[in-house]
Amino acid sequence: xxxxxxxxxxxxxxxxxxxxxxxxxxxxxxxxxxxxxxxxxxxxxxxxxxxxxxxxxxxxxxxxxxxxxxxxxxxxxxxxxxxxxxxxxxxxxxxxxxxxxxxxxxxxxxxxxxxxx
Numbered sequence: 001x002x003x004x005x006x007x008x009x010x011x012x013x014x015x016x017x018x019x020x021x022x023x024x025x026x027x028x029x030x031x032x033x034x035x036x037x038x039x040x041x042x043x044x045x046x047x048x049x050x051x052x053x054x055x056x057x058x059x060x061x062x063x064x065x066x067x068x069x070x071x072x073x074x075x076x077x078x079x080x081x082x083x084x085x086x087x088x089x090x091x092x093x094x095x096x097x098x099x100x101x102x103x104x105x106x107x108x109x110x111x112x113x114x115x116x117x
Contacts, residue, residue: 002025030051078098
């Protein structure tokens, strides 16, 4: 699952993941992401940090405290690669952190860690 308020990012990530065998569902903000994660129980969530309604930090916190979704790997994604963003992500129990723009190799390496035995 990809959660980002930028439709171009949703398309780029979908276009990178789909040909590599991943089924991608998308949400346009943290509120949609929380609802979709609870309903779909995706194998992994790529969550933007800065979004309207509910930001990625809050959505991550909600999902990691929910018994139904807390074990879903969640990767925080941001266009602003500050060390503080990375530390906050770690404190919220995010399973990873990526800085946009993300190369296809970096994205696939990150995603594959959670799906390849």
